[in-house]
Amino acid sequence: MSISNYSSTVIKYNSKNFTNEELLNLYKRLIKPRLIEEKMLILLRQGKISKWFSGIGQEAISVGVCAALDEEEYILPMHRNLGVFTTRDIPLYRLFSQWQGKMNGFTKGRDRSFHFGTNEFNIVGMISHLGPQLGVANGIALGELLQKTNKVTAVFSGDGGTSEGDFHEALNVAAVWSLPVLFCVENNGYGLSTPSSEQFVCKHIADKGIGYGMDSYIIDGNNILEVYSMVSTLVRSIRKNPRPILLEFKTFRMRGHEEASGTKYVSKELMKHWALKDPVENYQAFLREEGILSEKHEVEIKTAIVHEINTHLKMAFNEPSVDSTEMDELEDVYQKFELNEIKPTGPTNNIRLVDAIRNSLHEGLQRHDDLVIMGQDIAEYGGVFKATEGFVDEFGKDRIRNTPICESSIIESSFGMSIKNIKTIVELQFSDFVTSGFNPVINLLAKSFYRWAQQSDVVLRMPCGAGIEAGPFHSQSNEAWFTKTPGLKVVFPAFPQDAKGLMATAIEDPNPVLFFEHKALYRSYYQDVTSAYFTIPFGKAALLKQGNGLTIVTYGMGVHWALEELENRELSVDLIDLRTLQPLDTETIYTSVRKTGRVLILQEDSIFGGIASDISALISEHCFKELDAPVKRVGGMETPIPFAKNLEKKYLANFRLKKALDDLLAY
Numbered sequence: 260m261s262i263s264n265y266s267s268t269v270i271k272y273n274s275k276n277f278t279n280e281e282l283l284n285l286y287k288r289l290i291k292p293r294l295i296e297e298k299m300l301i302l303l304r305q306g307k308i309s310k311w312f313s314g315i316g317q318e319a320i321s322v323g324v325c326a327a328l329d330e331e332e333y334i335l336p337m338h339r340n341l342g343v344f345t346t347r348d349i350p351l352y353r354l355f356s357q358w359q360g361k362m363n364g365f366t367k368g369r370d371r372s373f374h375f376g377t378n379e380f381n382i383v384g385m386i387s388h389l390g391p392q393l394g395v396a397n398g399i400a401l402g403e404l405l406q407k408t409n410k411v412t413a414v415f416s417g418d419g420g421t422s423e424g425d426f427h428e429a430l431n432v433a434a435v436w437s438l439p440v441l442f443c444v445e446n447n448g449y450g451l452s453t454p455s456s457e458q459f460v461c462k463h464i465a466d467k468g469i470g471y472g473m474d475s476y477i478i479d480g481n482n483i484l485e486v487y488s489m490v491s492t493l494v495r496s497i498r499k500n501p502r503p504i505l506l507e508f509k510t511f512r513m514r515g516h517e518e519a520s521g522t523k524y525v526s527k528e529l530m531k532h533w534a535l536k537d538p539v540e541n542y543q544a545f546l547r548e549e550g551i552l553s554e555k556h557e558v559e560i561k562t563a564i565v566h567e568i569n570t571h572l573k574m575a576f577n578e579p580s581v582d583s584t585e586m587d588e589l590e591d592v593y594q595k596f597e598l599n600e601i602k603p604t605g606p607t608n609n610i611r612l613v614d615a616i617r618n619s620l621h622e623g624l625q626r627h628d629d630l631v632i633m634g635q636d637i638a639e640y641g642g643v644f645k646a647t648e649g650f651v652d653e654f655g656k657d658r659i660r661n662t663p664i665c666e667s668s669i670i671e672s673s674f675g676m677s678i679k680n681i682k683t684i685v686e687l688q689f690s691d692f693v694t695s696g697f698n699p700v701i702n703l704l705a706k707s708f709y710r711w712a713q714q715s716d717v718v719l720r721m722p723c724g725a726g727i728e729a730g731p732f733h734s735q736s737n738e739a740w741f742t743k744t745p746g747l748k749v750v751f752p753a754f755p756q757d758a759k760g761l762m763a764t765a766i767e768d769p770n771p772v773l774f775f776e777h778k779a780l781y782r783s784y785y786q787d788v789t790s791a792y793f794t795i796p797f798g799k800a801a802l803l804k805q806g807n808g809l810t811i812v813t814y815g816m817g818v819h820w821a822l823e824e825l826e827n828r829e830l831s832v833d834l835i836d837l838r839t840l841q842p843l844d845t846e847t848i849y850t851s852v853r854k855t856g857r858v859l860i861l862q863e864d865s866i867f868g869g870i871a872s873d874i875s876a877l878i879s880e881h882c883f884k885e886l887d888a889p890v891k892r893v894g895g896m897e898t899p900i901p902f903a904k905n906l907e908k909k910y911l912a913n914f915r916l917k918k919a920l921d922d923l924l925a926y
């Protein structure tokens with residue numbers, strides 16, 4: 260613990276509007292993360308904690324921004340923002356336990372360092388990918404706006420992080436939707452080892468605000484009073500007049516990217532220059548010179564904080580290492596959900612798949628008066644497949660939201676809305692375009708419940724499938740990209756009645772659901788669909804035909820191909836329509852295969868790495884002795900999906916179905 264030896268300040272402070280008590284409070288807040296870090300560096304060298312991203316030299320930003328917000332206002336820090344966590348007064352032992360992967364942390368040992376969120380303290384921590392934070396902040400801010408809370412959301416990024424597409428998308432969406440978000444960019448000169456000059460060429464990051472039609476300001480990030488005053492003024496203004504603002508805090512990273520990586524690539528002169536601008540030392544010196552902080556008081560304050568640190572460290576070290584059962588881990592992948600199963604009864608209407616989905620969405624909007632649907636062209640235009648036609652007139656623009664073309668940001672926002680307990684449905688215009696929002700699906704929606712018990716109450720609508728001569732980017736059946744990721748549910752109905760009931764369940768389920776809708780079935784297939792509201796549980800396949808000679812396992816368009824093929828044959832077949840792929844109804848599959856001894860698995864997607872391969876492996880493991888023939892998989896060719904009719908026809912699985920069936924029966 261050092262006592263300030265600065266004789267005068269390099270930073271010029273303007274304390275005109277502060278009382279001495281306020282100035283001292285900020286001082287206590289400012290030195291706390293510094294003192295914790297000094298301790299952490301020792302522990303790191305002793306191998307007692309893992310990786311550390313130092314915020315030394317940047318504390319005034321975390322502390323100043325956080326102190327300027329109300330405690331109920333969400334703040335989304337990055338890896339160097341210890342000061343956010345301490346300013347929100349999280350008990351230190353919980354932070355220390357988090358860093359040691361212990362139970363008193365926030366992730367049951369499942370994630371490290373600052374990778375956690377806590378609604379108790381209105382903090383949402385980052386995922387490693389940096390940029391998604393910005394889109395999540397938009398979702399929270401949209402939630403605040405719709406709930407009329409007059410609250411601001413603040414989110415951090417480094418200068419390096421601003422190069423990510425997420426940054427551009429988030430600022431654009433926030434501007435278009437006038438979201439009350441404070442985008443706080445800490446320009447500390449480097450992204451890992453890459454200097455800002457190799458990251459972007461505009462003079463200031465704040466200049467980017469102009470491009471998004473957004474006010475932006477440059478703030479001396481090492482001057483706690485400037486940070487606090489500016490941010491306080493701006494948040495007061497945003498609360499009254501919701502809009503995003505971009506702030507660039509000029510600062511410097513005084514230590515390596517992480518402790519192990521060093522600072523060799525930074526010149527000594529630059530280090531010296533910024534060392535003189537140390538935010539803690541300067542502020543201390545200022546308070547001393549102004550007679551606000553005596554040496555005795557400084558020692559008292561520091562001694563109290565060091566005592567707190569040591570006491571809480573002891574608590575964390577005394578806590579046993581984390582351990583758990585396989586069952587405990589598996590149970591925390593999905594939020595528990597008891598479906599209120601409502602059976603379909605009453606009159607029916609002969610309608611198409613797209614009508615059934617529209618019907619179910621409409622019921623969802625009526626049943627949940629805060630449910631929001633977002634997607635490209637879904638409002639006045641009604642969506643490219645017209646699934647949401649007319650909704651905007653009935654439910655308004657707040658709930659039926661056209662989005663800019665930015666899948667990542669919108670999916671990140673849907674996660675943010677979930678944090679505000681608002682259900683969202685996101686329509687991907689074509690399921691192919693989910694690649695542009697892949698990261699938040701796989702890393703935010705899928706993993707957040709397991710990591711910090713945060714639900715992702717989101718349905719992603721995925722119009723998919725081939726047979727419409729639309730080529731490689733409008734025809735994919737990409738469900739297997741998601742069935743392999745724990746934390747996601749994957750639904751793929753083949754019939755209008757199932758689509759309606761499964762969509763109703765998807766809306767109720769607080770877990771992230773990818774809902775695949777085959778485009779070629781939207782308008783081609785009619786069925787008598789129950790008019791009243793009903794639900795269909797996930798994980799229950801439908802046995803469409805029963806027989807003893809063979810089992811066909813399929814879903815989506817495959818069901819219709821199988822039905823067509825069976826029309827021309829006298830065969831005794833169990834035909835299983837899976838309906839949901841995650842959860843998968845393995846019992847129905849095993850029971851049937853044990854009875855018939857022969858199985859063909861049919862999918863539209865190409866075979867390798869698809870769900871048919873996993874089902875095949877499961878059957879081999881569980882029904883090997885009952886099999887009379889090798890498991891047969893039939894799927895699309897191992898090529899991208901071609902455009903021209905004849906090529907597409909040969910690509911598709913039904914082209915090979917007849918022969919595969921013959922081979923299997925002849926075995």
Ligand SMILES: Cc1ncc(C[n+]2csc(CCOP(=O)(O)OP(=O)(O)O)c2C)c(N)n1
Pocket residue numbers: 339387388389416417418419420421447449450451512516
């Ligand atoms: C998408 C992604 N790419 C690369 C990385 C590896 N990475 C972690 S932090 C970092 C540098 C970030 O720089 P900046 O945003 O300026 O923040 P700083 O570390 O300087 O605070 C990099 C490249 C990552 N975490 N995520």
